[in-house]
């Protein structure tokens with residue numbers, strides 16, 4: 343089994359009901375896409391988004407709680423996301439690691455909850471600019487992978503996204519060699535953490551745009567992208583999907 347190609351959009355805290363028209367447009371234009379297409383809207387939009395996706399655009403959450411239910415005001419469980427129509431959940435995004443002090447251990451617990459609810463966990467890792475400048479990138483990624491991936495992870499229930507913190511929303515991207523170096527390390531480390539490492543979908547994220555997508559998708563061990571800003575419109579995200587389809 344080769345890794346599934348995945349074009350994943352993370353809308354972050356953007357979008358209202360009217361924004362779901364973009365999902366209609368994606369579903370219409372990419373009915374026969376040779377890659378999987380995913381939009382992760384804000385939690386309130388997960389259920390209506392699933393109706394708009396028409397089985398062509400899968401829907402995911404942007405976080406879930408590690409517990410299945412209980413007294414956790416303001417949180418959402420993996421089972422609730424699943425019930426609303428989600429198939430995926432993004433976990434450990436650097437914005438949650440920074441804004442909510444999420445640790446690798448908490449992310450691993452959330453991913454285990456996602457797996458228990460039959461969701462595919464997209465586990466995010468990435469170094470800060472200071473860590474890259476200090477030459478720590480590969481150590482940081484290896485440590486985040488080891489700490490954030492729970493037992494029971496498989497190529498079918500887990501996707502890994504490499505998102506350098508300094509490339510998110512900045513218009514800056516690593517060099518091709520830098521992306522390829524991290525993705526090779528991830529593929530290697532996943533053998534002991536997930537098994538069948540060659541089958542795990544690995545995404546790059548951070549300032550992916552229509553103009554740089556094809557070049558990034560041509561890199562070894564890159565099986566798709568986790569896209570922020572450019573996933574908000576069907577025209578930009580559609581161009582990225584077309585580039586992944588052709589890769």
Ligand SMILES: O=C(CO)COP(=O)(O)O
Nearest residue numbers: 352510511548549570571
């Ligand atoms: O954080 C990201 C996706 O999760 C990337 O965001 P941008 O594509 O806006 O840089």
